Amino acid sequence: MKNPVKQQIECNNLPILSSQDRGWENILVEQFQHPAGEGRTCYTKEHAICISLAPRPVRLLQNKGGKVYAGLYGKGDISITPAETAFFARWDSEDRFVQIRISSNFLQNIARETLDTNPDCLEVISEFKTRDPQIESIGMMLLSELQENLGGKLYIESLVNVLAVNLLRQYSTTQPRLAIYEGGLNEPQLLQVLEYINEYLEREIKLADLARLLDMSQFHFSYLFKRSLGIPPYQYLLQQRIExxxxxxxxxxxxxxxxxxxxxxxxxxxxxxxxxxxxxxxxxxxxxxxxxxx
Known part of the structure; x- marks a missing residue:
């Protein structure tokens, strides 16, 4: 028979909410609320980002791949753990956080398509406690979508692409630069995309579908679309559905x-x-x- 204390700890490690069954690709978003305790893990094919939701700072002892950190984590503090990095944590009071796990293969594809960087040279950097308003904002939007389920897959895919690019630009050993595109989509390109959206409005339109029409990366397509119309693709799609x-x-x-x-x-x-x-x-x-x- 299982030790009842151990069984209780295992039960408490389950997320309050999870995107596991939502059909979100290349990302897993989960919300946790743990009593004081400890835990260890190692994700082999995903990089993990944890954003604290704790209403009061929580004292944490963390060990990532042999490097140790002890200190207070407050709301908005971010921890980044690269794939294949053994992770241990102990916390002395109730902890609340959102964990985002992003596919390492997806990150490599983004590096290749968007940043024109050799993905084999990329290595995500481990961070114990940092502040990053952009990543925190994306994390909160993903959490809100997990709670409300309003935006749809095009919205999620847009957020995941922006998150991946931010992670690569700020938290990788090479810190590649993003190519800057002037202007937006030309008129034939824009019309092609708008006609596609109008024709398949009732379907689950993916960011990859729209980017493929113009033979460009998803991130660059989103960027140029917004430059052209002033709003991102997911927002335009939603407007058309409402109309x-x-x-x-x-x-x-x-x-x-x-x-x-x-x-x-x-x-x-x-x-x-x-x-x-x-x-x-x-x-x-x-x-x-x-x-x-x-």
Whole structure:
């Protein structure tokens, strides 16, 4: 029979929330809340980023690959552990944090496609305690999406690409530079992308699908798209879905559930949440208002 204390520790190591079953590619995002304790791990194919959510600073003893750090971690403090690095930690009070594990193969692909760097020369640097507003912001957006599930895969993929580039530029041995692109997409390129989005609005459109249309990296596509329209691809996609929903809601015989699916939302509630964000009203109220104006 298992030792009851050990069994309790193992149970407490389970995440509160996890993206494991969300279909997110190249990344795993999990939210944890642990009582005082200790733990050890080693991820062979993923780099791990931990962002503290602790409302009060927590004293931590950490050992990464033989290097030791002891000190207080407060909300927003970040720890980075490269793949294949043995990690041990002991904390003396309740700890809360979000852990982001990003595929090392994906990071290599980003280095090759986006930064024109030999991925074999890249090595992610271990960090015990650091502050990085950009990575913290991306982490909080990923956590929010984990909690709310509103943005969709195009949104997640955009965040993952930006996170990967930041990780490579700030926390790798070579610290490669990002090529700077002037202007945005040219008119034929932009029209090709917008027509594709319009035609497949009801489908799960991926960032890779859009970037492949123009034969460029996902990061550069996102950057140039935003330069062209002033908003990122995921936001444009969401706007178009809401606009189509508005048109379909004028057809009184159509159920809101059917409209949600036809516009690329996964449920009635998913459409309602996004619709309310854009219009400050639910689809049902919007439909009623349309009836009152005619």
């Amino acid at each position: 189509r929903a508005k048109q379909l809601l004028k057809q009184k015989e159509r159920s809101i559930m059917d409209i949600a699916l036809e516009c690329g939302f996964n449920s009635h509630s998913h459409l309602s949440k996004q619709f309310r964000q854009f219009t400050s009203m639910t689809p049902k109220v919007y439909r009623a208002n349309q009836s009152n104006t005619h």
